[in-house]
Amino acid sequence: MTNEELWKAVLGEMELSLTRANFITWFKNTTIVARDHSSIVVSVPNGFIKEWLENKFNRKILQSIRGLTPEIREIKYSIGKPRVDFVRQDISRIILEKELEEKTNIVSIDTDVDHLTNLNKRYSFDSFVSGSSNEMAYAACLSVTKNLGKIYNPLFIYGNVGLGKTHLIQAVGNKVAENKEKKVLYLQAERFTAQIVEAIMNRTIEDLKSQYEKVDLLILDDVQFIAGKVKAQEIIFATFNELYGRNKQIILSSDRPPAAIPTLEERLRSRFEGGMIADVGVPELETRLAILKQKLIGKNVDLGEETLSYIATHMQKNIRELEGALNRVVAFTQIYNKVPELKEVKNILNTYLSTPYKKTSPQVILKAVADFYNISAADLIKRSRKKEVVRPRQVAMFLLRDETKLSFPEIGQKLGGRDHSTVIHACEKIRNESAIDEPLKQELTLIKERVYNSFDK
Amino acid sequence: MKLIVNQKNLKRAISLVEKVVSKNTSLPILGNILFKTENGRLRLSATNLELGINTLIGVKIEEVGEIAVPARIFSDFINTVQDEKVTLVTKNNTLTINAEHYKTSILGFDPKDFPIIPKIKSEPIVSIPASILKGALVKVLDSMAISETRPELAGVLVQIKDNQCVFVSTDIFRLSEVILPIKASASASIILPRNTVAELVRMCSDLEGDVQIKYADNQVAFVAEDIELVSRVVDGTYPPYKNVIPEKFISRALIKRGELENNIRLAGLFASSISDVKIACSKDKLTITARNSDKGEIETDVPAVLKNEPFELSLNYRYILDGLKNMPGNDVIIEFTGAGSPLVMRPGDDKSFVYLIMPLRN
Numbered sequence: 001m002t003n004e005e006l007w008k009a010v011l012g013e014m015e016l017s018l019t020r021a022n023f024i025t026w027f028k029n030t031t032i033v034a035r036d037h038s039s040i041v042v043s044v045p046n047g048f049i050k051e052w053l054e055n056k057f058n059r060k061i062l063q064s065i066r067g068l069t070p071e072i073r074e075i076k077y078s079i080g081k082p083r084v085d086f087v088r089q090d091i092s093r094i095i096l097e098k099e100l101e102e103k104t105n106i107v108s109i110d111t112d113v114d115h116l117t118n119l120n121k122r123y124s125f126d127s128f129v130s131g132s133s134n135e136m137a138y139a140a141c142l143s144v145t146k147n148l149g150k151i152y153n154p155l156f157i158y159g160n161v162g163l164g165k166t167h168l169i170q171a172v173g174n175k176v177a178e179n180k181e182k183k184v185l186y187l188q189a190e191r192f193t194a195q196i197v198e199a200i201m202n203r204t205i206e207d208l209k210s211q212y213e214k215v216d217l218l219i220l221d222d223v224q225f226i227a228g229k230v231k232a233q234e235i236i237f238a239t240f241n242e243l244y245g246r247n248k249q250i251i252l253s254s255d256r257p258p259a260a261i262p263t264l265e266e267r268l269r270s271r272f273e274g275g276m277i278a279d280v281g282v283p284e285l286e287t288r289l290a291i292l293k294q295k296l297i298g299k300n301v302d303l304g305e306e307t308l309s310y311i312a313t314h315m316q317k318n319i320r321e322l323e324g325a326l327n328r329v330v331a332f333t334q335i336y337n338k339v340p341e342l343k344e345v346k347n348i349l350n351t352y353l354s355t356p357y358k359k360t361s362p363q364v365i366l367k368a369v370a371d372f373y374n375i376s377a378a379d380l381i382k383r384s385r386k387k388e389v390v391r392p393r394q395v396a397m398f399l400l401r402d403e404t405k406l407s408f409p410e411i412g413q414k415l416g417g418r419d420h421s422t423v424i425h426a427c428e429k430i431r432n433e434s435a436i437d438e439p440l441k442q443e444l445t446l447i448k449e450r451v452y453n454s455f456d457k
Numbered sequence: 458m459k460l461i462v463n464q465k466n467l468k469r470a471i472s473l474v475e476k477v478v479s480k481n482t483s484l485p486i487l488g489n490i491l492f493k494t495e496n497g498r499l500r501l502s503a504t505n506l507e508l509g510i511n512t513l514i515g516v517k518i519e520e521v522g523e524i525a526v527p528a529r530i531f532s533d534f535i536n537t538v539q540d541e542k543v544t545l546v547t548k549n550n551t552l553t554i555n556a557e558h559y560k561t562s563i564l565g566f567d568p569k570d571f572p573i574i575p576k577i578k579s580e581p582i583v584s585i586p587a588s589i590l591k592g593a594l595v596k597v598l599d600s601m602a603i604s605e606t607r608p609e610l611a612g613v614l615v616q617i618k619d620n621q622c623v624f625v626s627t628d629i630f631r632l633s634e635v636i637l638p639i640k641a642s643a644s645a646s647i648i649l650p651r652n653t654v655a656e657l658v659r660m661c662s663d664l665e666g667d668v669q670i671k672y673a674d675n676q677v678a679f680v681a682e683d684i685e686l687v688s689r690v691v692d693g694t695y696p697p698y699k700n701v702i703p704e705k706f707i708s709r710a711l712i713k714r715g716e717l718e719n720n721i722r723l724a725g726l727f728a729s730s731i732s733d734v735k736i737a738c739s740k741d742k743l744t745i746t747a748r749n750s751d752k753g754e755i756e757t758d759v760p761a762v763l764k765n766e767p768f769e770l771s772l773n774y775r776y777i778l779d780g781l782k783n784m785p786g787n788d789v790i791i792e793f794t795g796a797g798s799p800l801v802m803r804p805g806d807d808k809s810f811v812y813l814i815m816p817l818r819n
Contacts, residue, residue: 025484079676
């Protein structure tokens with residue numbers, strides 16, 4: 001019988017003889033940490049619990065232990081940290097905590113983030129790995145640092161999440177800020193809008209504007225978030241013109257090209273497109289491998305070529321995930337104090353790789369559509385051909401086809417025994433319209449979100 | 458148990474221990490105070506399993522014994538009683554209190570269920586006069602973090618070295634450090650939880666003489682004559698706070714503390730929702746301005762003696778007041794260490810206390 005099993009058995013017995021509150025108070029986070037032929041050591045979280053178990057429950061505990069393993073004659077109690085095997089089961093939690101710590105450190109005083117420029121010193125060109133997917137953006141950024149405000153102004157970088165946009169543009173900021181005379185300001189678009197809201201409240205909007213206009217290099221990250229925010233766009237427009245007119249550099253980043261940002265004012269869009277646009281793509285295998293090696297520098301761990309290439313092959317879409325996977329493996333080596341074999345690496349990364357497959361059921365879609373358009377699910381199935389029911393019905397057909405891959409006749413069946421040609425017509429109609437009709441497209445996205453969210457509940 | 462006790466002494470002892478009792482309703486025994494006769498005296502104990510207090514008072518014992526009594530009812534009762542002498546008698550977990558004009562019975566609990574407050578057997582590390590310990594703790598009390606998201610910050614770091622004892626607290630927006638010169642027999646670094654610090658301050662304000670600190674196995678004890686406080690310590694490492702305290706300054710100003718405090722309080726009336734006031738120091742005065750779009754604005758000056766360049770920055774006025782409140786002496790020194798770096802405040806004639814405030818970004 002292992003220590004763990006033994007202690008579980010004891011806990012089971014104690015739980016029966018105590019009230020719930022008592023049991024939780026005295027036995028939470030206790031465990032057997034050591035055992036020899038005649039005695040065991042139980043670790044407890046603090047002195048109060050130690051005293052209590054020693055003085056009150058010792059006989060009972062000993063009794064139930066001896067019922068299972070008669071050779072034990074004595075129990076000792078020690079105040080200890082959370083047990084080791086608890087840590088083992090939860091590597092992911094440690095990593096999470098580490099990341100959390102890093103995140104909270106950003107706001108704390110002991111941090112890498114410069115308070116005046118908002119730049120994080122960790123991001124530099126030296127630690128950026130360039131490959132064919134981001135060559136152009138990299139080169140553009142480098143040349144911007146050399147000819148500030150002269151050649152590529154504004155510089156617009158776009159690409160999916162976790163591919164290094166922020167790293168690149170912050171690296172430019174850090175490089176430029178090395179020259180103490182240049183004023184650099186890095187702002188996240190969300191923060192930017194928050195500042196504007198606050199300035200409007202305090203009626204200091206002019207101060208804010210003049211503050212932005214003093215800089216030599218303005219970096220706006222995740223600019224797609226200003227979509228639809230009229231006042232923010234107005235201020236960006238004014239700031240942009242002012243800076244651009246004085247040949248000051250502007251760098252913008254977004255998760256999509258300017259043309260694809262919805263509800264961005266035309267005059268801003270054309271200005272964003274006026275300079276240089278470069279995209280950051282998904283890195284290919286060699287680049288990913290190089291990134292892993294770069295991240296390992298300073299970690300003082302050697303994982304072996306095989307492990308690295310396994311990680312690089314399996315984490316394809318996102319550098320942040322790639323780093324997360326690497327951290328997980330590194331944490332393993334630190335906790336167990338050994339380099340994991342390939343088999344163990346596979347095990348560690350299992351949860352990352354196999355996100356459970358969730359099947360969309362027709363019922364969920366029908367419910368989401370009905371809820372969204374505020375009609376009852378029965379209306380969708382009825383024979384009614386009122387306009388307010390017909391359109392949702394067509395949307396439902398389209399989504400059923402798109403998300404569940406049911407056949408056309410099956411979809412017709414689900415929606416009150418309609419003919420398969422009706423379904424084909426509906427699907428085509430919605431597909432064509434969604435390509436040109438922006439509101440419809442957003443409606444579809446919103447409904448899909450509802451469908452996916454319903455899984456989480 | 459049967460004993461006679463002076464009402465004033467009992468009241469005082471109860472007020473010392475009653476704040477510790479837990480409001481945890483799932484374990485009602487924690488809401489009790491344990492009365493127990495011990496070596497000719499009466500011991501009162503209370504605990505919430507994080508923190509425990511024992512105190513001893515002199516009584517006339519006629520029969521030894523023990524009982525656990527709900528703290529709330531007992532304390533409310535004893536605070537209202539006027540008689541000088543009170544007789545406590547227990548029978549079957551009921552406490553009967555007989556004074557000249559009252560006969561009361563309070564339903565108690567079985568003392569066997571009351572948690573045992575651990576004893577720390579190791580030798581004391583250091584011994585500090587209670588008034589000095591209290592003075593140091595009060596100075597760092599305000600800047601402890603309130604949220605428990607980083608438990609190590611929701612407390613006070615006590616660093617004991619061979620010739621000094623350092624008290625530090627920070628909530629990442631401000632930081633206080635107090636250094637006491639003392640003689641210690643060993644070194645230790647302990648993070649005291651928030652609650653413990655507050656209780657310790659209460660305990661020390663009621664004491665004369667020295668408080669000994671003992672530490673072993675994640676538990677710390679503060680022992681004085683007739684009273685003892687035992688607490689868990691926060692598990693974790695304190696951030697390297699020394700890096701945050703700037704070694705050099707750009708400008709320094711000397712100001713009368715009372716005037717500054719008054720003017721900051723005045724300006725605070727007009728601070729916006731983030732409590733910001735702007736202070737600008739020129740050659741011979743410090744100008745404090747605040748503006749609130751709903752209330753109005755203010756500008757006020759305090760005479761100051763400036764060394765080096767003029768400076769200006771925005772700060773949370775509450776933090777400034779918290780710092781000034783604890784400054785001893787009539788003068789206060791403020792040091793500007795650069796835009797985006799903390800503002801340093803020190804008493805005019807005392808090196809042992811430093812208070813830092815992070816400026817607000819505008």
